[in-house]
Amino acid sequence: MTDRQRLHATFMELCSIDSEPKNERPMADRLTGILRGLGFSVTEDDTGRKIGGNAGNLIARLDGTRPGASLLFSCHMDRVAPGVGVKPRIEGDYIISDGTTVLGADDAAGLAAIIEGLTVIREQNILHPPLEIVFTVAEELALTGSAHLDSSLITSRCGFVLDAGGPVGEIVVQAPEQAKINAVFVGRSAHAGFAPEEGISAIQMAALAITRMKLLRIDPETTANIGSIQAMGPTNIVCDRCSLQAEARSLDPQKLQAQVEGMVQTMKSVAAEMGGTVEVEIQRCYPSYQLDGDAEPVRRSAEAAARIGVPVRFKPTGGGSDANHYNNRGIPAVVLSCGYEKVHTTGERIALEQLDLLARWVVEIITG
Ligand SMILES: [Zn+2]
Incomplete structure (x- = not known):
């Protein structure tokens, strides 16, 4: 035919x-x-x-x-x-x-x-x-x-x-429904050799937050992933900005909500613990x-x-x-x-x- x-x-x-x-x-x-x-x-x-x-x-x-x-x-x-x-x-x-x-x-x-x-x-x-x-x-x-x-x-x-x-x-x-998370960790710069104790490393914040997150396969219906992290600076300055892009997906909207909140909460608590801040933007991509x-x-x-x-x-x-x-x-x-x-x-x-x-x-x- x-x-x-x-x-x-x-x-x-x-x-x-x-x-x-x-x-x-x-x-x-x-x-x-x-x-x-x-x-x-x-x-x-x-x-x-x-x-x-x-x-x-x-x-x-x-x-x-x-x-x-x-x-x-x-x-x-x-x-x-x-x-x-x-x-x-x-x-x-x-x-x-x-x-x-x-x-x-x-x-x-x-x-x-x-x-x-x-x-x-x-x-x-x-x-x-x-x-x-x-x-x-x-x-x-x-x-x-x-x-x-x-x-x-x-x-x-x-x-x-x-x-x-x-x-x-x-x-x-x-x-699934998908959400994207864009986050920027903000620390404090300082001379890495003379006064590192005065600095707060945004890179360390991001790294610690990532290691504390539940990622990849969360359950049969839910996934999460870090797509990229970016920070750029010379080695003799404590880096004060680090951005991170992540996503989560779930067939169940409530599980997606819980996963996203978990990731954001982890970032916020790590930032607070280290004396820095984090700006987070959540984007719902599709239902x-x-x-x-x-x-x-x-x-x-x-x-x-x-x-x-x-x-x-x-x-x-x-x-x-x-x-x-x-x-x-x-x-x-x-x-x-x-x-x-x-x-x-x-x-x-x-x-x-x-x-x-x-x-x-x-x-x-x-x-x-
Ligand atoms: Zn296609």
Whole structure:
């Protein structure tokens, strides 16, 4: 039903378009052209201007050829660095990059599968309900693009976000909430040789606080991590400023709250103990969600997966996606596994067979 050659060509073309976060312009232009060619009306919001990028989220709409509730399909247009100058090629059963960049299958596999699915629907005159497509920017920057999306523009109440690793057929029904912590320890500078007792080392404060924190795997639902610490100074001065960036995630909002409070409390008590201070800023990145088996996108994607003959598996994820924002705004949405592997590395790859299955999954979800 789907055209494998065409799908592979679309995928490789999209991978070769430069599209790092906030530089999605060429990708947005290409996708707008493709969607208009398929009969969609396409608008672009002003998220690019708001976040300092050169493109906004694309929102596309196509009337149904049969009655039915509108369906939303969504992917992100950006990819992580190094994602410029990607040279995709087929090697054996896989599509890979040349090893100097990521492949960009995350999320070009989703983009290409949606385009192929829509192309099949249009050229074969297959009856379909109204369709909405959202292609977001800056997903890789903590879901910034979808955070700025005006969800009142979306009428669908059943969404499919093509944006997860794992074999086609796996459906993400649960995702964590994430918070980021930015902290700056402030101590007191002093000559490190003549009068170190007059100084308070911000580096020591940060180090002590980190060693006292509970980090990494907290429980089956909760994680926490220090991403970076920065302090810079000559060795002959007691360093008086040290900043630290951390995150915590949990499927359970209360556990997340407890973990974040624990980390912040530890920083404050260490600062007080050592005679310094700490300024802390907490940023809630995105909310968690959990869908049950009766939810329309869960049921619909599972039935469609069964029809293309792949095993169906419901799973939680430890990461966020645009689906966090959709669900939080009253648009139930699952994340579909796209079959790509080793994402966010230069070894990223996707099996041709998985890409083919993904496009067929899209068609089956639409026609189901
Ligand atoms: Zn992704």
